[in-house]
Amino acid sequence: MTEEQLIQMALKVRQNAYVPYSEFMVGAALLGVSGEVYTGCNVECASLGATNCAERTAVFKAVSEGETKFKAIAVTGDPNKYTFPCGICRQVLVEFGRELKVIVAKTPDDYKVFTIEELIPHSFTPDDLGKNSPEEDQNGF
Amino acid sequence: MTEEQLIQMALKVRQNAYVPYSEFMVGAALLGVSGEVYTGCNVECASLGATNCAERTAVFKAVSEGETKFKAIAVTGDPNKYTFPCGICRQVLVEFGRELKVIVAKTPDDYKVFTIEELIPHSFTPDDLGKNSPEEDQNGF
Amino acid sequence: MTEEQLIQMALKVRQNAYVPYSEFMVGAALLGVSGEVYTGCNVECASLGATNCAERTAVFKAVSEGETKFKAIAVTGDPNKYTFPCGICRQVLVEFGRELKVIVAKTPDDYKVFTIEELIPHSFTPDDLGKNSPEEDQNGF
Amino acid sequence: MTEEQLIQMALKVRQNAYVPYSEFMVGAALLGVSGEVYTGCNVECASLGATNCAERTAVFKAVSEGETKFKAIAVTGDPNKYTFPCGICRQVLVEFGRELKVIVAKTPDDYKVFTIEELIPHSFTPDDLGKNSPEEDQNGF
Numbered sequence: 163m164t165e166e167q168l169i170q171m172a173l174k175v176r177q178n179a180y181v182p183y184s185e186f187m188v189g190a191a192l193l194g195v196s197g198e199v200y201t202g203c204n205v206e207c208a209s210l211g212a213t214n215c216a217e218r219t220a221v222f223k224a225v226s227e228g229e230t231k232f233k234a235i236a237v238t239g240d241p242n243k244y245t246f247p248c249g250i251c252r253q254v255l256v257e258f259g260r261e262l263k264v265i266v267a268k269t270p271d272d273y274k275v276f277t278i279e280e281l282i283p284h285s286f287t288p289d290d291l292g293k294n295s296p297e298e299d300q301n302g303f
Numbered sequence: 304m305t306e307e308q309l310i311q312m313a314l315k316v317r318q319n320a321y322v323p324y325s326e327f328m329v330g331a332a333l334l335g336v337s338g339e340v341y342t343g344c345n346v347e348c349a350s351l352g353a354t355n356c357a358e359r360t361a362v363f364k365a366v367s368e369g370e371t372k373f374k375a376i377a378v379t380g381d382p383n384k385y386t387f388p389c390g391i392c393r394q395v396l397v398e399f400g401r402e403l404k405v406i407v408a409k410t411p412d413d414y415k416v417f418t419i420e421e422l423i424p425h426s427f428t429p430d431d432l433g434k435n436s437p438e439e440d441q442n443g444f
Numbered sequence: 445m446t447e448e449q450l451i452q453m454a455l456k457v458r459q460n461a462y463v464p465y466s467e468f469m470v471g472a473a474l475l476g477v478s479g480e481v482y483t484g485c486n487v488e489c490a491s492l493g494a495t496n497c498a499e500r501t502a503v504f505k506a507v508s509e510g511e512t513k514f515k516a517i518a519v520t521g522d523p524n525k526y527t528f529p530c531g532i533c534r535q536v537l538v539e540f541g542r543e544l545k546v547i548v549a550k551t552p553d554d555y556k557v558f559t560i561e562e563l564i565p566h567s568f569t570p571d572d573l574g575k576n577s578p579e580e581d582q583n584g585f
Numbered sequence: 586m587t588e589e590q591l592i593q594m595a596l597k598v599r600q601n602a603y604v605p606y607s608e609f610m611v612g613a614a615l616l617g618v619s620g621e622v623y624t625g626c627n628v629e630c631a632s633l634g635a636t637n638c639a640e641r642t643a644v645f646k647a648v649s650e651g652e653t654k655f656k657a658i659a660v661t662g663d664p665n666k667y668t669f670p671c672g673i674c675r676q677v678l679v680e681f682g683r684e685l686k687v688i689v690a691k692t693p694d695d696y697k698v699f700t701i702e703e704l705i706p707h708s709f710t711p712d713d714l715g716k717n718s719p720e721e722d723q724n725g726f
Contacts, residue, residue: 180366182434183466184492186714205366205395206492208429209530210466212394213492214359219367222360225321225346240713248491248709249676253353254346256672266707281707284689284699286671288349290663291609293323324607325633327573347633350671351607354633381572389568389632390535397531407566422566425548425558427530431522432468462648464716487648487677490711494676500637501645507603507628508642535635536628570631575605 163193166270168236172216173270175201176238179216182206188239190216192224195231200224217251221258230296234263241268252282259297260285304334307411309377313357314411316342317379320357323347329380331357333365336372341365358392362399371437375404382409393423400438401426445475448552450518454498455552457483458520461498464488470521472498474506477513482506499533503540512578516545523550534564541579542567586616588698591659592690595639598624599661602639605629611662613639615647618654623647640674644681653719657686664691675705682720683708 168191176189181204188204202219214222217237224232235255239245244266247255255262260279267273279285288295309332317330322345329345343360355363358378365373376396380386385407388396396403401420408414420426429436450473458471463486470486484501496504499519506514517537521527526548529537537544542561549555561567570577591614599612604627611627625642637645640660647655658678662668667689670678678685683702690696702708711718 175367178367178369180371180437182429183432184714201367202363203367205363207395207398208432208434209394209427209497209532210488210492210495211497211532212359212391212398212530213495214355214363215491215493216367218353218355219363222343222346222355223364223367226316226319226342226344226357226360226364228319230321243713244707245713246707246709248494249672249674249679249705250353250491250493251672252675252705253350253672254348257348257353276707282672282675282705284667284669284704286350286669288323290666290668291324291349291607293349296321325573350638350673351629351633351636352638352673353671354636356632356634384572385566386572387566387568389635390531390533390538390564391632391634392531393534393564394531417566423531423534423564425526425528425563427528431525431527432466457649460649460651462653462719464711465714483649484645485649487645489677489680490714490716491676491709494641494673494680496637496641496645498649500635501649504625504628504637504642505646505649508598508601508624508626508639508646510601512603532635535632536630539630539635568632570605573606573631575631578603 165265168193169267169270169273171199171201172236172238175203179203180205188216190220190235190237192220192235193233194224194229195233196229215248215251217247218254221254230258232258232262234265236265236267238267244268244274256282256285259295306406309334310408310411310414312340312342313377313379316344320344321346329357331361331376331378333361333376334374335365335370336374337370356389356392358388359395362395371399373399373403375406377406377408379408385409385415397423397426400436447547450475451549451552451555453481453483454518454520457485461485462487470498472502472517472519474502474517475515476506476511477515478511497530497533499529500536503536512540514540514544516547518547518549520549526550526556538564538567541577588688589693591616592693592696594622594624595659595661598626602626603628611639613643613658613660615643615658616656617647617652618656619652638671638674640670641677644677653681655681655685657688659688659690661690667691667697679705679708682718
């Protein structure tokens with residue numbers, strides 16, 4: 163799975179975004195350590211606070227399918243500008259590990275790569291509540 | 304697809320719940336008008352406000368796979384007590400239609416059925432913000 | 445404190461709504477058992493999921509000032525239409541008691557009254573997680 | 586208003602935290618450009634996703650009282666460890682400006698200072714949705 167392929171999957175699922183309020187479509191593709199990819203789009207709600215972003219849709223889908231360790235996520239929003247994950251998504255992503263690679267893409271050829279740790283440094287994590295993150299058992303990649 | 308079968312699917316995905324903070328596992332199975340079933344579990348987060356419930360996981364998964372019209376959802380939490388959807392999930396469910404059947408189950412043999420309208424009467428809906436719900440185009444079932 | 449006075453306070457704080465995304469202003473005024481009133485407006489966020497409604501702003505303000513038992517809340521949104529609390533707000537309101545009076549108002553002279561129990565029947569409550577609601581110790585009013 | 590004084594106010598309001606689920610108390614004190622201080626604690630909910638953190642309580646309170654430009658916020662959680670704002674709170678704080686000073690404190694004498702920009706670099710902001718942040722009109726302080 164190359165970064166370009168992951169971005170292509172994010173671009174494809176972005177078409178399913180349900181965004182009657184903002185009309186701002188976002189797609190995400192999350193690569194699990196198993197090799198499986200989980201895709202997500204944003205899903206808005208009339209009560210805006212119940213809105214869910216693309217990145218979290220992908221994470222929730224993955225967890226519900228039994229996977230909790232991830233290698234990389236590609237995010238695609240505005241095709242003319244890098245669309246970064248919001249703070250809520252960064253919080254949910256870092257729950258599952260600090261090493262996750264975040265690929266912020268305009269197109270399959272135009273993207274930037276960060277670690278989730280770079281995007282939410284000094285994060286509030288399971289450890290703050292006396293719990294372990296799923297990554298604790300993770301073997302290095 | 305019978306109600307019992309949908310509950311069985313909710314019970315199965317409930318095993319994937321990520322609940323280090325509450326240890327309260329919930330599973331949901333959402334039946335789309337296409338006949339497809341989308342399953343979800345709850346996914347908690349150290350920042351508790353970023354937690355997602357089983358019902359919403361199922362909805363977000365469905366929308367990300369292109370389906371926005373639903374017939375029924377089965378919800379299973381505490382096996383000894385009916386676990387009802389929280390207000391956030393009711394809000395997200397009613398976004399997609401007022402007729403949805405909500406099956407609140409202890410076991411495949413012990414359940415109650417409501418409409419989402421009964422669980423969130425006088426709801427705040429897309430119409431309040433001048434939008435149509437996906438159900439508007441829906442033909443009766 | 446009359447219902448009309450509580451509505452007037454909700455209408456006043458509504459002017460402070462921060463709503464660059466929806467332009468839908470809402471105000472709320474929450475009456476505590478102490479007699480104190482806590483007002484709130486909606487506060488939106490570019491990441492729509494981080495948006496907070498007027499009713500919850502009022503509750504969070506009250507709790508932060510030491511009050512957790514409430515008699516009534518007035519809600520004012522669209523002046524030409526009754527604006528009901530969303531499911532997230534219903535969930536937060538019912539956390540603190542099932543008897544709360546919810547006053548849904550167009551104007552100080554045109555309003556409807558419900559209990560929170562009517563707006564979120566069969567609610568998921570602290571009891572589901574093995575906790576007591578603050579109302580448990582409450583003496584009748 | 587010194588940093589120590591702001592931390593003292595955060596420690597005081599922390600006592601009002603409503604945390605039956607995590608038992609993790611947090612307090613925050615937000616200094617507006619007007620010189621007014623708005624305090625907040627965390628307020629949890631049986632539906633964990635409806636939980637609100639201390640920092641957001643302070644912001645929502647401030648906005649509801651008409652203030653949208655801020656200088657600094659002090660955050661106090663675990664007295665033996667620096668408790669950083671979660672991603673949701675970082676997102677809400679950065680909505681109102683990138684220059685905000687975030688004071689993460691164990692005690693009035695033991696604290697670290699960051700800008701919100703440092704805690705949520707490359708943030709998703711009002712600009713991504715074609716809006717201006719309240720800080721745009723802000724004159725330097």
